[in-house]
Amino acid sequence: MRASLAMMLVAAGLGASALGCSSSDKADEGASVDLGQGVDKIVYLVRQHTTIAADGTVTIDVAGGMGQVMEYNRYVPGGRIEMKDLRGGDPVNLLKDERYRDADVVGLDVSFDAKKIVFSMRRGGDDANYHIYTANLEAGARADWDITQLTYGPQDDLGPVWVAGGRIAFFTNEAYTDMGRRADEYNHSQSVSQIATISEAGGDADRVVCSQNLSHTVNLFSMKSGQIGFSRWEHLENVNDMKVFAMNPDCTQMVAVAGQHDKFWNSLVQLSESPKRNVFVGIATNRENTIQSGALMQVDVRGDGVLDEEKPKFTVLTPAVPLGDEAAPVNVGRYRAPYVLPDGRVLTSWASGFVNELDELSLTAPDYGIYLYDAKNKVNQLVVNHEGSWELDARPVVKREEPPILSAINNSQDPNVPLTIGSIDVHNTSLYELHGNTVSGAQFNGTPVDQALQHATKVRIIEGFSSEAAKGATMFGLTMSEGAALLGEATVREDGSWMAQVPPFVPMHMQPIDEFDLAIRTQTTWLQGMPGESRVCGGCHERRTVPAEVTDQQLSVAAASHPQNFFKPVAERQEYPWYNADAGFEANEIQALLTEKCASCHNETQNGSGPQEFYSVTMTNELTGETSSYNIPRLDLTARDITVAYDRDVKAWAASYVSLFYPAALEMDMRRGTTVTGTIPPTWARPSDARNSAVIEKLNITSSLDPNVTAWALGQPFSNADIHSGAGGRTMHPEDVGVQLTREQRLMLIRAIDMGGQYYARQNTQFASYDGDPLSRVVAAGQGQYGVQ
Secondary structure, X not given: OHHHHHHHHHHXXXXXXXOOXXXXXXXXXXXXXXXXXXXXXXXXXXXXXXXXXXXXOXXXXXXXXXXXXXXXXXXOOOOEEEEEEOOOOOOEEOOOOHHHOOOEEEEEEEOOOXXXXXXXXXXXXXXXXXXXXXXXXXXXXXXXXXXXXXXOOOOOEEEEEEEOOOEEEEEEXXXXXXXXOOEOOOOOOOEOOEEEEEEOOOEEEEEEEOOOOOOOEEEEEEOOOOOEEEEEEEEEOOEEEEEEEEEOOOOOOOEEEEOOOOOOOOEEEEEEEOOOOOEEEEEEEXXXXXXXXXXXXXXXXXXXXXXXXXXXXXXXXXXXXXXXXXXXXXXXXXXXXXXXXXXXXXXXEEEOOOOOHHHHHOOOOOOOEEEEXXXXXXXXXXXXXXXXXXXXXXXXXXXXXXXXXXXXXXXXXXXXXXXXXXXXXXXXXXXXXXXXXXXXXXXXXXXXXXXXXXXXXXXXXXXXXXXXXXXXXXXXXXXXXXXXXXXXXXXXXOOOOEEEEEOOOOOEEEEEEOOOOXXXXXXXOOEOOOOOOEEEEOOOXXXXXXXXXXXXXXXXXXXXXXXXXXXXXXXXXEOOOXXXXXXXXXXXXXXXXXXXXXOOOEOOOEEOOEEOOEEEEEEEOOOOOOEEEEEEEOOOOOOOEEEXXXXXXXXXXXXXXXXXXXXXXXXXXXXXXXXXXXXXXXXXXXXXXXXXXXXXXXXOOEOOOOOOOEOXXXXXXXXXOOOOOOOOOOOOOHHHOOOOOOHHHHHHHHHHHHOOOOOOOHHHOOOOOOOOOHHHHHHHHOOOOOOOO
């Protein structure tokens, strides 16, 4: 069928074409569709997926090279916007003008008064980027719908939604900080998308860009509260999913909405708010290989009248649809882009068939059409479905209540104005009460996290970055962690409060640490903020619906004091490059420390007082049957190269890095067809968890408060019987009883592990700031109150 269609198009002299790009294409339509509430019209996108070259070559693009649940930059010409009168007649194409013949459209929203739409379009030809446009829903004198372009420039602006007060929010891949465009760690050719807003009246003249995340932010939606909701790919160490967040229209007060707790699937995307406030319907899906689709999921996060993501209620509205990436049953399929109508029915896109990577592998495309889904009876009713194209983002053309305008806390775009972060009482948490989180290692043994937090002496603040900041690096090592830099460690005051000034825009996460400088827990959600914003929470993941007590004084001790200044230019942010540190950063190189202090006794032939031991890992390619084996030392701390396989990559690393991190890497990435001969050593270094890393337990460390107290009590057995001990039971290596390694050198190893165990850093990859770091220029010149302190 595909070949004969190609030949017919070529014979007709059409050359390279998009299928289904004529508004006269016959649509499969429902005989009678009643959306209720006086809804007579809907508007939706028609997008293409197939092109045929002049030589008959058929190209099908369903993923835009991403293979992920989010989609943008998948440009196939021939898209259009249709408005359909449900009372009868053919749909009307708003992009019928010849100027839009090669257009593609991503995202659509109807204004609150139902008189306009906003959408993102790439016109094709010389127009190589997606930008934001508006159009009237009543044809003007020239029947041109008054299509107006609002944004310009070399970036892509996509997925717009209306915000109260005449503003429009969207996501963009604009480069606007010293990091430039973030480069996603998993899809390295993709620049990461962030949120921006404009006014309808001013367009780019009123453009505001929000703080950055390390991975894509997509699927914006307007909330009844006046906030902007969105889905965000959260890649932070071993966390790898998509959650839902909300923020104020001025880009401040970003909070989690759903997906942090109690999920029984991977990602939550494409939400819209139902008529009930804080009750949403979206797509629950595996993050990969589902062609941006999944099951319809209701998400109820009502808590005491306010948004509360601590106790979500998830209801699968389409129970037959798989939540993973397995092939869907043919008549079940998968859903996209739901919109909840006032009576609870869902206007959505649906495709039958496999709707997973099998479609990509077989060069077929799922057939998304617009349907009305009745969740009570589990029935789809056809609204419109064109052959050979996707119909997406259907919206009723009906007035809706405009949300309240939220007053702007901050409108600054100046990267030289710091962000203030902190806690009223770091001990305040719901992580044990609601989620059962405990802490083990060193002085803790299954200790409830609220009790463990009583031991917090500082809060470690870690900046995250991805491959845009490490030249030649894709993965940062034998770990799922991204790049990391230490901004500072804020002192926890006697009342549990802490406060610090940090750079705005950049993603960060926190670790409360104890007197031994070991992380008590690692925050697994990125935090960021705008210039001049104050993001001071009640505690360490406290209940959002419970007031935060400020103890007995008017201000917390940290607030009454000046916040600690961690507002540093990029070059001054402390990193721990493993090997080959750039000039000027040699003091923080981990391999230099190991070569000087450890390698003479732990090398290719010797491991302490005995000979070196080895284990081998054999991996079999399931497709070819070929095998590869890697011989790995138990503990070789030299810089010699060792080649190993990890995360579908085979690469040489310093022996010290492989010895310390490969046991943990095998735990994370032990694939089918992998066998191990010999004994895998203890998990010497567990990324982001120095407390449970055998090398730190072996070395031990003294308290920052009392040099006579150690993290692990001396004379007790090791937690892992395979950790070799000296004659005294827990006695450390004879020549390492606090002699060769100072406390600060032990702290280097603890920080390197707790911050993710990366091999690469900005400080061993010849990193240079995008267009020059603006903060560096200000500090170098000693300008303003944030100059040299």
